[in-house]
Amino acid sequence: MLLKRITLFPIALLIGLSMMFVGCGTDSDSGSGTMTVEMADAPIDSADAVNVFIERVEVNRVGSSYGWVTLNEPQQEYDLLELTNGATTVIGSAELEAGTYPQIRLILSSDGHSVEIDGSIYDMKVPSGPQTGVKLNINAEIEEDIEYVLLLDFDASRSVVEAGQNNQNPYILKPVITATEKAITGNIEGTANPADAQPVVSAIAGSDTLASTIADTSDGYFKLIGLEEGTYDVLVHPRNDTYGEQTVTGVDVTVESTTDIGTVDVPQN
Template sequence: MTTQKLLQIPFVLLIVTSIVFAGCDSGINADGDTGTMEVLMHDAPANYDEVNVFVERVEVNNSESDEGWIELNSPQQSYDLLELTNGATEVLGSAELPVGTYEQVRLILSSENHSVVVDGKEHSMFVPSGEQTGIKLNVNAEIEPDFTYTMLLDFDAARSVVVRGNQQAGESYLLKPVIKATNEAVTGNIAGAVEPVDSDPFVYAIAGGDTLSSTKADTSNGKFKLIGLEEGSYTVSVDPTNDSYATENVDDVEVSVGETTELETITVPEN
């Protein structure tokens, strides 16, 4: 049910090599003009109580060399990804940069200090090589004078938590980050509500057979918001976790850049 749809989300697991800031061939404006880059994180949901990720630094670069990353911020902070649904975001970093094209962003995660809570029990997660290399994303972000470029990082909690072992021998957990980056300026959103609230559904925006955004409806009022969607037509699929209710789809939902498409309340049928 939910797992099958979550597996449709595009898989973006990126392993990093170091990249440099080389001003001589970078295309960065030498006239002193600057703009701002802001990096926001949000989450694709998962069937856990918590997924806690510790972010050490956020960096960008504007070349293909092997050193010279520019630090946007050093949060040194843990974030529960499952709190970043329904349009909620967390600012990972914001900084003024010389005008030009920045080709990559990377997150430096601690090799420790990550955890997942399953059925009320907390388990530590290990990041293979995370502290040494980080997670690199190709973005080609264009920084313009006196404007803010807002980048959305969709951290897919369900695909990022890897379980090893079994209940008999004992389970362990790895964090292998799966992240998708989009430019907020070229995206729109879909918002609505689901009833009955106790259907407790996941909500997906699907196009061309791929799930491009997902969230969990608010357990108190059934409201949901799917963000970071490129302009186009989507099917909104509501998939209850309460087995007393069945899946309900809304077809041909149009998304326009810079706008939020508001849907009428979606009522899921009983099984």
């Protein structure tokens, strides 16, 4: 009986329905590519650990009716201070419909974040984090059968903020994150001598610090990643007060390559 009822529909109506379904299906006709999101850290030299808890990683697409798309649900704590000297961790990777993705957002838990300073651990909360997430403009172009790698630099030194006197916890987490397409960036590496200087190493363009890391305390090796093509000054700032600063000027960075500036000797005070 159902088959007979369908065959009685007017031909014009069937054509109209077919056109409507074709129009609604445009969200899946353009092929797919992959987006991978890596996270690194610009460190804070006054802390021993900065732990953040990420619940979800989401993106949205221009022209899509689906809203935010989940790349991953880590439900995991990350110590940002382990992500230095070129170390990164993948926090999301998924196949996406080809197109332009203007934003990414990290959904952080309302609690579960902490900072360790001088052996003491302090809980941190994120103002409004669980409701809207941390949104970043990326304008990522996902192409068919191509992997797009996005590098998020979570700046611990600017994200851990001292709370007011009336706050229950002495520190709060206000995430400061920058996003770059990894394929259009380069790196700087070298060695700070002596390693006992325990320096923070930064790449500076003009008056802006665009990347920083802490040199390895055993051999002085450092690597600054995610730098756009250009010329930088590399500042080596010892945390050991018996040593002074040293700056290497005019360091050129090119796309998809690492510039080795060799050994940087820091003076003793």
